[in-house]
Amino acid sequence: MTAFEEFGIIPELSEAISSLNWTLPTAVQSEAIPAILGGADALIAAETGSGKTGAFCLPIAQIVWERRRGTSEAPPTQSEQSTVIQLNSEDRDRSLQIDKTGLNCECRLGKEWHGARANVGVYGSGKYYYEVTITRDGLCRIGWATLAGSLKIGTDFESFGYGGTGKKSFGKKFDDYGTSFTTNDVLGCFLDLDNLKIWWSKNGEHFPMAYQIDKKFKSKETCLFPAVLCQNSGLAVNFGGGSAPFKYPPGADTVGVAAAAPGNLKFWSREEKQSVDSTTPLCVILEPTRELVQQTFQNIQTFASVLQEPKIRCVTLAAGENMNQILRILESGCDIIVGTPSRIVDLIQTGKLATVSLQFVVIDEIDQFLADKNGAARQIDTLFRALPLVTRDGTRRQVIACSATLHNFEVSRFADRHMSFPQWIDLKGQDCVSADVHHVVCHVDSIEDKQWIREKYQSIGLEDDHVHDQDQIRPGTTDKDTVSLGTKVLKGIYVIKAIRALNMDKAIIFCRTKQQCDQMEHYLRRNNFTAACLHGDRSADERQNSLDGFKNGQMRFLVCTDVVARGLDVQGVPFVINVTLPDDKTQYVHRIGRVGRAERMGLSISLVSAHEEKMWFHKCRSRGVGCTNTKDISKGGCTIWFDEKKVRKNWVKTEQF
Ligand SMILES: Nc1ncnc2c1ncn2[C@@H]1O[C@H](COP(=O)(O)OP(=O)(O)OP(=O)(O)O)[C@@H](O)[C@H]1O
Numbered sequence: 094m095t096a097f098e099e100f101g102i103i104p105e106l107s108e109a110i111s112s113l114n115w116t117l118p119t120a121v122q123s124e125a126i127p128a129i130l131g132g133a134d135a136l137i138a139a140e141t142g143s144g145k146t147g148a149f150c151l152p153i154a155q156i157v158w159e160r161r162r163g164t165s166e167a168p169p170t171q172s173e174q175s176t177v178i179q180l181n182s183e184d185r186d187r188s189l190q191i192d193k194t195g196l197n198c199e200c201r202l203g204k205e206w207h208g209a210r211a212n213v214g215v216y217g218s219g220k221y222y223y224e225v226t227i228t229r230d231g232l233c234r235i236g237w238a239t240l241a242g243s244l245k246i247g248t249d250f251e252s253f254g255y256g257g258t259g260k261k262s263f264g265k266k267f268d269d270y271g272t273s274f275t276t277n278d279v280l281g282c283f284l285d286l287d288n289l290k291i292w293w294s295k296n297g298e299h300f301p302m303a304y305q306i307d308k309k310f311k312s313k314e315t316c317l318f319p320a321v322l323c324q325n326s327g328l329a330v331n332f333g334g335g336s337a338p339f340k341y342p343p344g345a346d347t348v349g350v351a352a353a354a355p356g357n358l359k360f361w362s363r364e365e366k367q368s369v370d371s372t373t374p375l376c377v378i379l380e381p382t383r384e385l386v387q388q389t390f391q392n393i394q395t396f397a398s399v400l401q402e403p404k405i406r407c408v409t410l411a412a413g414e415n416m417n418q419i420l421r422i423l424e425s426g427c428d429i430i431v432g433t434p435s436r437i438v439d440l441i442q443t444g445k446l447a448t449v450s451l452q453f454v455v456i457d458e459i460d461q462f463l464a465d466k467n468g469a470a471r472q473i474d475t476l477f478r479a480l481p482l483v484t485r486d487g488t489r490r491q492v493i494a495c496s497a498t499l500h501n502f503e504v505s506r507f508a509d510r511h512m513s514f515p516q517w518i519d520l521k522g523q524d525c526v527s528a529d530v531h532h533v534v535c536h537v538d539s540i541e542d543k544q545w546i547r548e549k550y551q552s553i554g555l556e557d558d559h560v561h562d563q564d565q566i567r568p569g570t571t572d573k574d575t576v577s578l579g580t581k582v583l584k585g586i587y588v589i590k591a592i593r594a595l596n597m598d599k600a601i602i603f604c605r606t607k608q609q610c611d612q613m614e615h616y617l618r619r620n621n622f623t624a625a626c627l628h629g630d631r632s633a634d635e636r637q638n639s640l641d642g643f644k645n646g647q648m649r650f651l652v653c654t655d656v657v658a659r660g661l662d663v664q665g666v667p668f669v670i671n672v673t674l675p676d677d678k679t680q681y682v683h684r685i686g687r688v689g690r691a692e693r694m695g696l697s698i699s700l701v702s703a704h705e706e707k708m709w710f711h712k713c714r715s716r717g718v719g720c721t722n723t724k725d726i727s728k729g730g731c732t733i734w735f736d737e738k739k740v741r742k743n744w745v746k747t748e749q750f
Pocket residue numbers: 113114115116117118119122139140141142143144145146147496497659660661662664686687690691
């Protein structure tokens with residue numbers, strides 16, 4: 094038995110695992126694989142280069158294959174578990190989380206109501222009761238609703254509610270009733286179908302009748318189901334008939350809902366239980382860039398390719414790809430899609446990508462998506478609105494989110510909204526950098542080191558960024574503009590010095606702007622180094638060629654912006670040079686995480702200026718094309734003064750270089 098099999102991976106995948114020379118699962122893999130195989134939603138936070146991609150690709154390839162093969166036992170839908178009476182995870186709002194027993198639920202969102210109904214309703218005659226214990230303080234409402242009613246009970250004429258603030262509600266009319274309730278209070282919900290009455294109790298004290306109800310609620314078609322509604326609160330329900338007795342048993346003539354005669358119970362049923370069709374995809378994996386789409390696709394493909402009968406069909410969906418070809422693949426059938434959110438949402442909205450069978454949604458580098466509030470974050474929201482909570486064959490949706498920098502409010506909020514009791518697989522805490530990455534700072538002080546005056550831009554082969562075109566440069570003075578220009582030249586000199594001093598034969602070099610990247614690429618070439626460049630203005634083909642050239646060793650240096658800093662996995666790269674620091678620590682963690690991967694050592698060198706440096710920050714319409722407005726942005730221009738010393742003080746733990 095291989096080490097991976099001990100964590101639940103099937104022997105069929107061993108061949109692929111050994112083709113990658115993986116002998117033992119990494120720490121994150123040994124926690125994430127069993128969790129995902131066991132059906133959990135997972136938030137995977139582990140250091141850069143720790144094998145997070147394999148941690149989700151392996152179990153997903155396995156589950157998708159088993160489902161297609163029809164050997165995996167799909168969990169029974171609640172309609173099949175006809176004797177178990179519980180809250181119905183197929184009949185709930187998306188952020189009401191229901192645990193495995195179906196008797197505990199929770200909504201952690203502060204400003205939204207999320208509700209659920211039970212999987213049975215009662216009809217005909219008789220007196221029925223169920224009990225609710227408040228487990229987490231917040232707002233909640235409990236009561237009864239028909240299947241046609243809103244899950245926001247009390248807001249229509251199909252549901253009746255009693256809320257924690259001491260109000261009863263029906264048809265959006267809220268009236269004082271009983272007393273308020275809070276954590277540990279036990280509420281009784283009574284429905285008397287013989288006398289058409291609804292009322293509630295609190296800790297055994299019965300309140301008067303709340304509603305005289307219409308006789309239509311006696312009929313099987315429009316009968317009432319127990320229903321609960323939470324906002325930042327949690328509760329436990331007891332329908333009777335289970336192992337726990339009622340805390341406050343109802344009177345002798347009243348029975349728990351679960352004890353109703355079968356002739357009085359209406360089970361919720363899916364209109365039509367449909368079998369899994371074999372053409373619509375089971376999994377989407379979202380990646381932020383085209384490069385990561387390709388990288389993850391290759392990973393999943395490595396595993397999928399060894400699984401036969403049926404073969405797992407994977408496809409990529411990113412900008413620059415041949416859409417006609419992709420549409421043909423989707424039509425003929427596809428199991429796993431790896432793509433960028435914009436493309437995926439586009440196809441869903443135009444009806445070309447069916448979501449009915451989607452069981453897995455994986456969001457890699459989720460914090461980057463959520464930070465892009467008007468772009469990717471919105472697309473992800475749109476995607477989730479289009480996804481069913483359960484697939485066509487009744488399988489619950491599983492959501493997996495990963496990043497080395499997962500700890501932030503937006504991610505927690507996302508988990509509360511879209512994940513169900515997510516398991517945190519958090520190996521090192523906040524913003525973790527592998528112990529195999531050493532990071533150092535090289536101070537750049539153009540007042541102390543005057544060699545830039547001698548060298549100048551042109552003589553070293555570095556192009557002018559023209560940010561100081563309107564300024565008077567007086568070499569030898571400590572004038573702010575002069576010092577800033579000196580910093581730029583000096584950084585160029587230091588890059589070459591570092592490359593030579595450390596005999597770097599492969600390094601990733603990060604610059605702040607696309608223009609800086611282009612100039613650095615040219616500069617390295619002029620100094621007889623092979624270099625390629627990767628940033629958002631390069632075409633898909635150019636980016637692919639650059640990456641391939643760097644991976645296969647044709648190019649020694651890869652110059653890029655932060656846009657492509659994340660996730661890139663190029664083996665055998667020992668060095669990173671930060672020509673300028675990024676704005677935030679998270680991005681720094683991802684940049685330096687390009688080295689020190691898979692337990693190899695890495696060194697990151699950050700050139701940090703001792704003085705402020707003037708840089709382009711284009712606010713203009715052209716986004717910099719032909720822009721010559723070198724005024725500060727506070728004066729309507731397109732430049733900023735960037736203070737690396739201050740930035741670094743805020744977040745970088747460094748050693749001296
Ligand atoms: N079990 C394993 N044994 C040996 N190497 C592994 C194992 N799992 C993954 N790797 C290798 O480790 C490297 C990093 O893996 P991966 O790209 O999944 O890291 P990551 O955690 O996603 O990093 P990042 O946060 O930068 O995206 C890859 O080259 C991968 O092939």
